[in-house]
Amino acid sequence: MKRPLIAAVFFAGLLAAWHLLAASGRWSPVLLPAPLDVASYLVRAAADGSLAAAALVTGRRLAVGYLLGIGLGLPLGCLTSRFRSCSDTLGVVALGLQTLPSVCWVPLALLWFGQTEGAMLFVVVMGTSWSIQIATDDGLRSIPPIYQRAARTMGSRGLHTVLHVLVPASLPVVLSGMKQGWAFAWRSLMAAEIFVTILSGSGLGHLLHYGRELLAMDQVLGVMFVIVVVGLAADKIVFSPAERWVRRRWGTDA
Amino acid sequence: MTEPVAAKISATDAVKIAVEHVSKTFRGGTREVPALSDVSLTVGDGEFVCLVGPSGCGKSTLLNLIAGLEFPDTGQVSVDGQRVTGPGRDRMVMFQEAALFPWRNVIGNVLFGLELKPNLDAAARRETAEFYLRMVGLESFRDAFVHELSGGMKQRVALARALAPNPRVLLMDEPFGALDALTREQLYQDLQRIWQERRKTIVFVTHNVREAVCLGDRVLVFSPHPGRVREEFRIDLPRPRDLNGVDLARRAGEITQALKAHLANPDAA
Ligand SMILES: Nc1ncnc2c1ncn2[C@@H]1O[C@H](COP(=O)(O)OP(=O)(O)OP(=O)(O)O)[C@@H](O)[C@H]1O
Numbered sequence: 001m002k003r004p005l006i007a008a009v010f011f012a013g014l015l016a017a018w019h020l021l022a023a024s025g026r027w028s029p030v031l032l033p034a035p036l037d038v039a040s041y042l043v044r045a046a047a048d049g050s051l052a053a054a055a056l057v058t059g060r061r062l063a064v065g066y067l068l069g070i071g072l073g074l075p076l077g078c079l080t081s082r083f084r085s086c087s088d089t090l091g092v093v094a095l096g097l098q099t100l101p102s103v104c105w106v107p108l109a110l111l112w113f114g115q116t117e118g119a120m121l122f123v124v125v126m127g128t129s130w131s132i133q134i135a136t137d138d139g140l141r142s143i144p145p146i147y148q149r150a151a152r153t154m155g156s157r158g159l160h161t162v163l164h165v166l167v168p169a170s171l172p173v174v175l176s177g178m179k180q181g182w183a184f185a186w187r188s189l190m191a192a193e194i195f196v197t198i199l200s201g202s203g204l205g206h207l208l209h210y211g212r213e214l215l216a217m218d219q220v221l222g223v224m225f226v227i228v229v230v231g232l233a234a235d236k237i238v239f240s241p242a243e244r245w246v247r248r249r250w251g252t253d254a
Numbered sequence: 255m256t257e258p259v260a261a262k263i264s265a266t267d268a269v270k271i272a273v274e275h276v277s278k279t280f281r282g283g284t285r286e287v288p289a290l291s292d293v294s295l296t297v298g299d300g301e302f303v304c305l306v307g308p309s310g311c312g313k314s315t316l317l318n319l320i321a322g323l324e325f326p327d328t329g330q331v332s333v334d335g336q337r338v339t340g341p342g343r344d345r346m347v348m349f350q351e352a353a354l355f356p357w358r359n360v361i362g363n364v365l366f367g368l369e370l371k372p373n374l375d376a377a378a379r380r381e382t383a384e385f386y387l388r389m390v391g392l393e394s395f396r397d398a399f400v401h402e403l404s405g406g407m408k409q410r411v412a413l414a415r416a417l418a419p420n421p422r423v424l425l426m427d428e429p430f431g432a433l434d435a436l437t438r439e440q441l442y443q444d445l446q447r448i449w450q451e452r453r454k455t456i457v458f459v460t461h462n463v464r465e466a467v468c469l470g471d472r473v474l475v476f477s478p479h480p481g482r483v484r485e486e487f488r489i490d491l492p493r494p495r496d497l498n499g500v501d502l503a504r505r506a507g508e509i510t511q512a513l514k515a516h517l518a519n520p521d522a523a
């Protein structure tokens with residue numbers, strides 16, 4: 001009852017303050033467009049379909065890149081948690097690369113792949129897979145050994161143990177790794193789109209970039225707003241329910 | 255009452271579990287912990303043996319060896335004359351900590367072992383699982399999550415899970431530690447009934463001497479550092495036994511005396 005009210009008042013106040021600042025005329029509208037200008041850009045861009053087209057391009061890249069990142073990170077995590085020789089080698093590489101901000105991959109990606117989709121995907125995959133690898137590794141290592149022992153006494157072996165014990169037991173940690181991986185994928189893709197200009201489709205990052213070049217600040221802020229909304233939506237629609245389900249079932253924290 | 259398996263084994267050779275000169279030392283970094291030293295014991299087919307002894311004297315280690323989860327440094331463990339080389343469905347373990355799977359609900363946990371048993375269809379598995387849940391008094395919690403249970407309820411689920419696949423041997427590690435006195439006495443009755451009806455062989459670890467005397471055909475007293483079997487008491491009291499009976503209390507008193515003596519005087523033979 002009270003919480004939505006507080007939130008509404010807060011955001012209304014924020015918008016009002018922004019509007020007043022813009023209306024005061026101290027800053028040029030090029031630097032600080034009014035909230036209504038941004039809203040009208042959003043309406044226009046939504047109507048002419050440019051926003052939806054860009055979101056679609058971005059969404060496709062994100063989906064492919066994220067899935068590739070998982071496809072690389074999950075098996076690597078299994079290897080590094082299972083074999084000492086892998087954790088001493090690949091594990092160290094992953095840990096190092098994980099600390100590298102994904103924009104840092106852009107120059108390399110441009111040299112290797114040129115201005116192509118490949119460059120985009122490369123940046124996203126590099127930004128995603130290491131954190132997923134590390135989460136998978138952590139998840140598998142954090143399984144209390146008693147679960148496997150109990151399963152073995154009941155006759156579980158090999159693949160059955162993997163599917164019925166290791167996977168579910170590591171799920172809470174792996175899921176939070178997937179969420180973190182998604183956040184990294186999203187950030188990486190935006191970095192890639194802003195820095196890599198390509199002809200095979202403009203994404204949200206490109207709209208942002210063009211907005212800056214055209215000094216269309218309403219477009220810059222409008223696209224930023226959309227990017228925030230997409231990020232929030234993924235969290236609220238996909239990850240939060242999954243985490244709630246895990247918490248309810250496993251009784252982890254909270 | 256007489257089952258074919260019991261009839262097959264002749265009276266002269268009814269040894270179910272044989273532990274022969276077993277030693278086990280744990281090495282962790284610079285420290286070496288001798289958990290068991292030259293332990294020998296046999297458990298007859300259909301016998302109920304209780305192990306008592308102070309904390310750290312190797313009782314859990316011994317159960318793990320019989321379960322096939324660990325292996326002795328020297329000596330050997332055999333079940334039915336076969337050297338133990340790994341866990342087997344014939345030996346179900348009830349661990350000291352309940353070790354339930356949090357990703358499965360209560361009945362899912364009881365079903366785990368049944369799902370691995372061949373020749374059981376889904377309906378039969380369910381029926382069996384529900385039977386044992388009823389026995390431990392948790393049928394109304396069949397769909398609850400593990401973290402919603404109290405410690406004692408978890409132990410009861412673990413008991414149902416261990417009993418459900420109907421193993422020949424039950425290895426129980428302080429299974430009733432977290433239970434209230436009433437539930438505990440109820441489960442003593444149930445356990446003895448199942449043991450007698452199904453002719454199971456049970457090795458039961460406990461700190462509670464009275465519990466040991468109430469349940470066991472024999473009580474083995476362990477002493478620590480390193481773990482050894484120090485004394486053996488045969489309990490011939492008629493069953494069913496009354497936990498509060500005078501004879502039982504007297505026997506428990508004797509064993510407690512022996513435990514104290516071995517603790518005070520660790521090296522005497
Ligand atoms: N995995 C292990 N690694 C190292 N030392 C161990 C391990 N398991 C047991 N020990 C050591 O072996 C000794 C015997 O342990 P064990 O768990 O068998 O004792 P216990 O008799 O079951 O004790 P409690 O009654 O407290 O459960 C202890 O000193 C313990 O520290």
Ligand SMILES: [Mg+2]
Nearest residue numbers: 313314350427
């Ligand atoms: Mg123990």
